[in-house]
Amino acid sequence: MTILSVWKRKKSREQSKTLSARLRDDPAFVKELDFVMEKDGALIGQNMFMRTVINADDGRVIPVLTMGPIGITPEIKRHGYGKKLLDYSLEQASAMGFGAVLFEGNIGFYGKSGFDYARNFGIRYHDLPEGADDSFFLCKELIPGYLDGITGVYQTPQGYYVDDADVEAFDQDFPLKEKLKLPGQIF
Ligand SMILES: CC(C)(COP(=O)(O)OP(=O)(O)OC[C@H]1O[C@@H](n2cnc3c(N)ncnc32)[C@H](O)[C@@H]1OP(=O)(O)O)[C@@H](O)C(=O)NCCC(=O)NCCS
Numbered sequence: 635m636t637i638l639s640v641w642k643r644k645k646s647r648e649q650s651k652t653l654s655a656r657l658r659d660d661p662a663f664v665k666e667l668d669f670v671m672e673k674d675g676a677l678i679g680q681n682m683f684m685r686t687v688i689n690a691d692d693g694r695v696i697p698v699l700t701m702g703p704i705g706i707t708p709e710i711k712r713h714g715y716g717k718k719l720l721d722y723s724l725e726q727a728s729a730m731g732f733g734a735v736l737f738e739g740n741i742g743f744y745g746k747s748g749f750d751y752a753r754n755f756g757i758r759y760h761d762l763p764e765g766a767d768d769s770f771f772l773c774k775e776l777i778p779g780y781l782d783g784i785t786g787v788y789q790t791p792q793g794y795y796v797d798d799a800d801v802e803a804f805d806q807d808f809p810l811k812e813k814l815k816l817p818g819q820i821f
Pocket residue numbers: 639640650702703704705706707710711712713714715716717718739740742743744746818819820821
């Protein structure tokens with residue numbers, strides 16, 4: 635699913651196509667929050683979550699969630715399925731008692747589901763030079779006020795870092811596809 639939804643994206647982002655396979659074996663993976671979406675018996679979408687932390691400036695370690703890859707099959711993008719999948723996923727994460735979700739994404743899509751720039755919560759993206767564009771880094775509180783009084787640095791879980799050699803090896807199992815730039819690609 636992730637392969638279909640992200641195939642056209644630039645190389646660094648294409649790496650996410652191997653992620654779904656790897657993340658499910660990661661200790662930070664939240665197996666209760668592993669979603670697929672079906673329509674007429676066909677798989678059309680997926681989303682998943684990982685545990686991670688904010689290292690607060692006052693020394694606390696704040697547990698949070700991160701999310702993705704989320705994807706909808708290309709033929710039916712922009713028909714509202716992505717938002718439905720996202721909103722349902724977030725409801726389930728909320729029901730499990732998680733306090734906040736932070737990740738990299740486009741405010742044009744995620745803003746519709748209540749995400750805001752993480753900087754507005756006082757949270758910084760790890761390893762980002764001061765003054766660099768951080769508009770990709772988004773946050774939503776699942777428990778209102780969960781991040782009140784907290785400033786700090788968000789850490790991407792190790793599982794999201796993919797080795798180039800692993801990507802190449804994984805790709806051998808799939809037929810070649812032409813790389814295109816289609817409407818609806820977020821990155
Ligand atoms: C991102 C993605 C999951 C969105 O799913 P979708 O079903 O196409 O989105 P929806 O139809 O639910 O969009 C809901 C609203 O979000 C906004 N939106 C959706 N895609 C957008 C985009 N590419 N850019 C800006 N806004 C966007 C729009 O306001 C849209 O409403 P509208 O179509 O009435 O204007 C899907 O396009 C996808 O799989 N993209 C490739 C993979 C990817 O980039 N994943 C995210 C990072 S891992």
